[in-house]
Amino acid sequence: MAFTCATGKHRRPSRMKRGTARAAGVAALTTTGVFGALAAPALAAEPAVEQTGLTPVITIGDSIADEIDAQAAAQKQAADEAEAEKKAEEAAQKKAVAEAKKAVAEATKVREAKARAARAEERRLLNAYVAPISGSYVSTGYQSSSSLWSSGSHTGIDFHASTGTSVHAVGSGTVVEAGWGGAYGNQIVIKMNDGTYTQYGHLSSIGVAVGQTVTPGRQIGLSGATGNVTGPHLHFEARTSPEYGSDIDPVSYLRSHGVNV
Template sequence: MGREHHARLRAATGATAFLALAFAFALLLLTSVPAGAGSDGSDRGDGSDGWRTAASRAVRAHEQARAQVDRLREADARPTRIKDAERRRKTLRSDLWDRLWAAERASGDPVAVDPSGRDGHCPFGNRSRPPATGDEQRTRPWTTPTRGYRLTAGYAAKGSRWAHRHTGQDFAVDSGTPVYAVGAGTVHATTCGDGFGNQVLIRHGDGYFTQYAHLSRIDVRKGTRVTAGQRIGLSGTSGNVTGPHLHFEVRITPYIGSAVAPLPWLRRKAVDATAAAP
């Protein structure tokens, strides 16, 4: 009976220690993660430079690793070298993903807590269909996210509406302008209710995510497979905006803090969004 009592006491003590450790970690996370988003959700911090700096360094490390993989493939390096470099890139992305998911879930980011948009009662339209067989977009593996646009605020731009830097590329268009998937992929999230307003995130075959924000209507659902040029919604003025436009972003993970420059990323796909808008 004495041994059983001591065993139970040790188990209870261990459980208490575990709960205390978990609580301390959660408290640390909540006090170091931002409370609100800046314009376009570009700032998730409340002055925590350390949080932003760590995420920026992780993003740079990932992009350097990705560039190394590309160089090895172009040089026709040994498969083992390419495999090792790709494994390192994926490890960097996985670590960044885990950290940002925890931070965004704690801060209430809809992408982390309500990726289907059901709780937010997002404005869903009828489900869209891939472009028709004869449509020119059907033959292109990658395309621009909208048509008839004017490029305005760019990636890393400074402005009074952003606490820090702009995290995407803005395409100025009238409200109700069709917005298209830039490439084939799977809809990862369809959310609403924060600074991005109504938004869609798509995961592509290369592992990157594209975000389409400030929509007036969403025409796809989480889990839907889409093709390049397929309409995913309509542009609008939802969220933190001063006028109608599409906020387009490219991310390493689905979460804020992992954005990369979108126009160079599109150029790697043979899409020049700076040319005369189609």
């Protein structure tokens, strides 16, 4: 005959019941995560950042870190190369500008030197004088007396020359007469840069025109025997005006300008 033990407040649970309750409690704790948090923290559910206010720390593997480092190094290298290229371009531009300035300065110096040389040559030509016929000599002097001349005396000097000998302008000036001159035959009169005049007579050929400028030594015609002459030669006069009768001593005139006659 089985006996049943009545339950009541005054009775403790049996051993079996206590064990069953303990097992049920452990199961409940495991199910809710409390036991898991205490027994195995790695498996416990982590609370959200909003709940804790803490910043989570993420741990990555070595291979990923190496890859990130490699990317960073590559980016730095690319930036360094770009900076070096930029500096090289800037240096090249500065060099090009400097070379251009140097070229301009050198070209300016060359132009200035040429301009100075041209001015010096111009001054030389303004002041330079030559004999009207190269390698010749005076065959008839100034103011020589003879019935051959209407004034009774020679108004110029004669240079010995055969027909066709080159006749040169004695200095720089402008042609004011070029053509027939009566007793002078074919003649040329030049107004010199110093304001005086020179005349070349008895020419066989005239090689310049009125208004043309000439320089020392420029061929202006050929000697001959045109006009009132006894033979070929060059009649040369120095004058204060283009007109006949304003003659001055041509030998003194040429010598005053450095010409040895």
